[in-house]
Amino acid sequence: MRREGWEIRLAEALTAAAHRPFRWGVHDCATWAFDLRAGLRGEASPADAWRGRYKTPIGAVRVMKRLGWPSLPAAGIALLGQPLPHVLLAQRGDIVFSAEAFGICEGAQVAFVAPDGLRRLRLRDCAMAWRV
Numbered sequence: 502m503r504r505e506g507w508e509i510r511l512a513e514a515l516t517a518a519a520h521r522p523f524r525w526g527v528h529d530c531a532t533w534a535f536d537l538r539a540g541l542r543g544e545a546s547p548a549d550a551w552r553g554r555y556k557t558p559i560g561a562v563r564v565m566k567r568l569g570w571p572s573l574p575a576a577g578i579a580l581l582g583q584p585l586p587h588v589l590l591a592q593r594g595d596i597v598f599s600a601e602a603f604g605i606c607e608g609a610q611v612a613f614v615a616p617d618g619l620r621r622l623r624l625r626d627c628a629m630a631w632r633v
Contacts, residue, residue: 503594503633504543511541511594511605515612519619526555526564531573533614534596534603535580538633541594547580574598574629584629591630598629606630 514537521528532548539546546552550568555561570576577584577598584598591597591606598604599622604613610621624630 503541507541507594511537514540515605515607515619518612518614523614523616523618525557525561526551526553528614529561530602530604530614531561531576534605537605538594538596541633573601573603577603577629577631581631584631588627588630589625591624591627592632594633596631596633597624597627599627 514533518528518533523529526532532552535548536546539548551561551564554564565573565576568576570579577596581596585591585595588597591611593606593608595606596603597606597611599611599613602613602615604611604622604627606624607621609624611624611627613620613622
């Protein structure tokens with residue numbers, strides 16, 4: 502359940518992410534999305550399980566496999582449960598998975614933290630979503 506004032510937290514997190522440098526294992530797609538979800542809900546972040554344990558994409562894959570997740574979608578299911586029946590059911594603040602990254606739904610678009618900054622994709626072009 503989202504905590505009071507989640508809309509402001511979401512807007513602030515999107516603004517901050519646009520100005521924060523990408524760093525594998527510290528501020529990457531999964532760490533940012535799961536930290537933001539935790540902030541919107543007022544709970545501990547699952548990203549604590551991998552934060553600071555890798556510095557490259559290959560390192561991220563190794564840590565993910567050590568944690569028992571064969572893929573990013575499998576990690577999403579392990580941490581968040583079954584996804585929504587259709588990605589277009591996602592609402593603002595929900596976690597979304599594209600072909601290779603976790604992001605946050607802004608409505609018709611999804612924001613993703615990437616090495617070249619904050620990227621946006623159309624929600625309809627994403628693969629899975631989980632309710633926050």
